[in-house]
Amino acid sequence: MKNGLTIFAGIFAIVAASWAGLLLTAHRQYGGLAQYVDALDGNAYPLPLSGLADQGRLVYEDLGCATCHTQQVRRADFGADLDRKWGERQSYARDYIREKTVHLGDSRLGPDLRNVAARGYVDGTFLYKLLYAPHSVAPGTNMPAYPFLFDVRRVNPGQASPLALPFTGRFAPPAGSEVVPTRRAVALAAYLLSLKDTYDYPVERAKNTPPAPEKKGEH
Amino acid sequence: MNSPAQPNRSEQMEIDASAKWPVLVLFGSAVVWLILGGALQLIAAIQLHTPSFLADCEWFTHGRVAPAAQNALVYGWGFNSALGFGLWLMARLSFASLRHGGWLIVAAKFWNLGVLLGVAGIMTGASTSFELLEMPRFVTLLLLGSYGLMGAWLVTTFTLRNTENTYASQWYLFGAVFSFPWLYTLAQVMLFTAPVRGTLQAVVDAWYVSGLYGLGFVPVALAAAYYFLPKILGRPVANYYLAPTAFWWLFFATAFTGGSRLIGGPVPAWLATTGAVANFFLIVPVVIIALNLFGTLRGAATGSVTVRFIRWSLFAFLAASLLNFALSLRGFAITAQFTLITALRDWLLLYGCFSTAMFGAAYFIVPRLTGHAWRSSALITAHLGATALGLLLITATLGWAGWEQGRMLNHAATSFTDITKALTPWFTAYSVGLMLLTIGHLAFFVNFFWSLGARCPVTGDATPAVFRAPPAMEVPSA
Numbered sequence: 001m002k003n004g005l006t007i008f009a010g011i012f013a014i015v016a017a018s019w020a021g022l023l024l025t026a027h028r029q030y031g032g033l034a035q036y037v038d039a040l041d042g043n044a045y046p047l048p049l050s051g052l053a054d055q056g057r058l059v060y061e062d063l064g065c066a067t068c069h070t071q072q073v074r075r076a077d078f079g080a081d082l083d084r085k086w087g088e089r090q091s092y093a094r095d096y097i098r099e100k101t102v103h104l105g106d107s108r109l110g111p112d113l114r115n116v117a118a119r120g121y122v123d124g125t126f127l128y129k130l131l132y133a134p135h136s137v138a139p140g141t142n143m144p145a146y147p148f149l150f151d152v153r154r155v156n157p158g159q160a161s162p163l164a165l166p167f168t169g170r171f172a173p174p175a176g177s178e179v180v181p182t183r184r185a186v187a188l189a190a191y192l193l194s195l196k197d198t199y200d201y202p203v204e205r206a207k208n209t210p211p212a213p214e215k216k217g218e219h
Numbered sequence: 220m221n222s223p224a225q226p227n228r229s230e231q232m233e234i235d236a237s238a239k240w241p242v243l244v245l246f247g248s249a250v251v252w253l254i255l256g257g258a259l260q261l262i263a264a265i266q267l268h269t270p271s272f273l274a275d276c277e278w279f280t281h282g283r284v285a286p287a288a289q290n291a292l293v294y295g296w297g298f299n300s301a302l303g304f305g306l307w308l309m310a311r312l313s314f315a316s317l318r319h320g321g322w323l324i325v326a327a328k329f330w331n332l333g334v335l336l337g338v339a340g341i342m343t344g345a346s347t348s349f350e351l352l353e354m355p356r357f358v359t360l361l362l363l364g365s366y367g368l369m370g371a372w373l374v375t376t377f378t379l380r381n382t383e384n385t386y387a388s389q390w391y392l393f394g395a396v397f398s399f400p401w402l403y404t405l406a407q408v409m410l411f412t413a414p415v416r417g418t419l420q421a422v423v424d425a426w427y428v429s430g431l432y433g434l435g436f437v438p439v440a441l442a443a444a445y446y447f448l449p450k451i452l453g454r455p456v457a458n459y460y461l462a463p464t465a466f467w468w469l470f471f472a473t474a475f476t477g478g479s480r481l482i483g484g485p486v487p488a489w490l491a492t493t494g495a496v497a498n499f500f501l502i503v504p505v506v507i508i509a510l511n512l513f514g515t516l517r518g519a520a521t522g523s524v525t526v527r528f529i530r531w532s533l534f535a536f537l538a539a540s541l542l543n544f545a546l547s548l549r550g551f552a553i554t555a556q557f558t559l560i561t562a563l564r565d566w567l568l569l570y571g572c573f574s575t576a577m578f579g580a581a582y583f584i585v586p587r588l589t590g591h592a593w594r595s596s597a598l599i600t601a602h603l604g605a606t607a608l609g610l611l612l613i614t615a616t617l618g619w620a621g622w623e624q625g626r627m628l629n630h631a632a633t634s635f636t637d638i639t640k641a642l643t644p645w646f647t648a649y650s651v652g653l654m655l656l657t658i659g660h661l662a663f664f665v666n667f668f669w670s671l672g673a674r675c676p677v678t679g680d681a682t683p684a685v686f687r688a689p690p691a692m693e694v695p696s697a
Contacts, residue, residue: 004377004378004380004385004393007385007390007393007394008393008397010467010470011393011394011397011398011470012397012401014398014470014471014474015398015401015402015430015434015474016401017474018426018430018474018475018477019401019405019426021475021493022422022426022475022477022478022490022493023405023409023419023422023423023426026419026422026486026487026490027415027419029487030417030419030487031415031416031419033416033417060348061346061347061348062283062344062345062346062348063280063282063283063344064280064281064282064283064285064286064346064348065282066282066348067281067282067285067286068281068282070557072484072485074483074484075483078483078549078553079483079553079554079556079628079629080628080629080630080631083631084631085631090485091484091485092485093417093418093485093486093487094417095485096417096418096485097416097417099417100414101347101348101349101414101420102417102418102420102421103348103349103421104418104421104481104484104485105557106350106480106556106557106561107557107558107561107562108557108558108624108628109267109639110635111635134270138635138636139636140636140639140640141270141635141636141639142266142267142268142270142639142643142646143270144266144270144274144280144281144282145270145271145274145275146280147274147275148275148277
């Protein structure tokens with residue numbers, strides 16, 4: 001290889017080929033994926049995110065929750081995702097078109113969150129408690145606390161915030177004060193509560209289910 | 220030409236002199252980032268077993284510190300050291316001096332300003348949360364512009380070379396320097412300027428990350444190995460005639476591995492399959508490179524610090540290639556995906572393979588630029604020892620703990636509380652490993668700046684052979 005031009009052209013061709021072969025082809029294949037309109041209820045799925053949930057998505061990004069959490073349920077023969085009840089079904093590419101940015105994640109130091117809102121015990125209060133004092137709902141966990149998403153403030157007599165966290169005992173704030181989620185915490189909770197892919201697309205199910213006998217969850 | 224060509228001594232000294240300040244500025248910035256990034260990485264690791272550590276401070280919350288550390292290490296330490304090494308080597312191998320080096324220093328300053336703003340942006344809440352593209356968008360143009368200037372220098376030096384032939388190190392350097400701006404620009408455009416929708420974003424990010432490691436950092440490490448081994452050992456590269464095949468094959472196959480990172484995910488299955496096939500085909504160039512470089516090493520006396528660091532780099536290259544291949548297979552990925560083993564793979568690429576090669580390179584290059592030896596050989600020994608121990612400890616820890624983690628994750632009855640509890644001792648061992656590496660970094664840092672300031676001409680045989688004073692510093696070449 002005496003000629004610099006060979007290397008120049010070669011490397012350029014390689015990067016271009018991989019870009020066209022992988023990204024462009026994938027984009028052609030499913031970049032235009034659209035919502036699916038259910039003939040029975042007339043809704044277009046996946047349902048769009050509310051404005052508040054969309055702000056919460058930005059909080060999720062800014063705090064880097066994806067460092068420890070994935071948002072993808074793998075299919076039945078790929079790990080124990082379904083056995084762990086992380087979803088009633090595997091995640092489809094179509095599920096994600098409702099979010100402006102998608103964070104599949106690549107580390108499961110914590111559980112998968114793609115369907116966290118579908119878990120029976122998960123509601124606003126659970127999430128606030130988890131974020132303010134993780135040990136109050138998950139003793140011994142290494143999920144960090146996010147105290148800066150909350151205001152600890154004095155209760156004005158007769159005007160306790162309806163959002164104040166119902167802590168008693170070890171995690172309770174000093175007497176006479178209350179823990180109230182900030183706007184960011186409210187948005188983040190709204191985002192997490194939007195994470196629930198319970199609608200099963202007939203098109204996707206047909207494509208993705210192997211002919212083997214279908215396994216029914218107890219839901 | 221199966222070993223790097225040599226200009227004559229006076230030319231060589233002239234070339235080194237022209238490279239002196241740009242390269243020292245780049246190396247100096249790199250070392251500072253290494254300390255900063257390493258400290259952030261250690262904080263993030265400590266938080267895994269002591270989650271209350273700095274948790275009240277929003278800037279240092281785990282989800283920000285971990286990516287901030289990775290970005291500081293990749294764009295701060297990685298790019299500065301790679302460009303410093305690359306410019307020096309390209310000038311040497313092209314028998315061309317670096318002209319107008321002042322511009323390079325300006326470009327390096329802008330680059331570092333960009334990285335600083337980017338890392339600060341992540342820590343203050345402007346992260347995009349896309350792996351290795353977390354830096355807020357306002358630094359993109361600053362980074363691309365200053366990189367463009369430095370990259371153009373390297374390419375120009377190559378183009379203006381005064382040699383008949385080119386050598387393997389030059390191809391790898393050229394390939395690495397030239398692919399980065401494309402990868403970066405395309406990823407930025409597809410994620411932020413005209414964002415693609417849905418899980419395609421993850422595909423773009425995976426493509427970028429695997430390209431950055433596989434087409435950027437690994438080739439720079441290989442350029443170092445192809446240069447220093449024959450040069451210091453004074454023998455030709457074994458089976459050198461295979462090297463061009465390995466080069467093209469490595470670049471081509473690596474460019475298609477990205478999809479394997481998304482195996483099992485909500486993306487078209489052919490992406491992961493293509494990635495697995497590409498990883499399989501990578502066996503050929505990896506074997507050739509091993510034949511070339513281990514063949515050169517075989518039976519050689521390895522008294523040189525540079526050679527020892529590079530040997531670690533080669534081991535890590537082999538281990539990372541193997542792990543990459545394994546992770547693209549369903550049978551292995553079912554357990555290992557999303558565990559600490561995934562993290563180990565990327566760490567082996569960036570730290571095990573790339574960083575150790577740059578340590579080795581710096582130990583060779585710096586004395587030739589400053590005109591005097593490293594100040595302390597004890598600190599060098601400390602760095603080498605700490606690196607070796609840290610590498611072994613972290614590889615064993617993340618590998619073992621990751622596998623256990625994967626098995627527990629696949630056992631649906633094991634709760635997360637139990638998984639966290641079982642992993643905690645391993646997280647602690649990981650922190651200890653990073654502390655060892657930090658000791659090495661500090662030794663390197665102190666020695667580097669101490670040597671810059673000091674005037675201590677080398678005397679006789681007091682220092683190891685690699686550090687003889689110029690022109691006697693050069694080992695007579697084969």
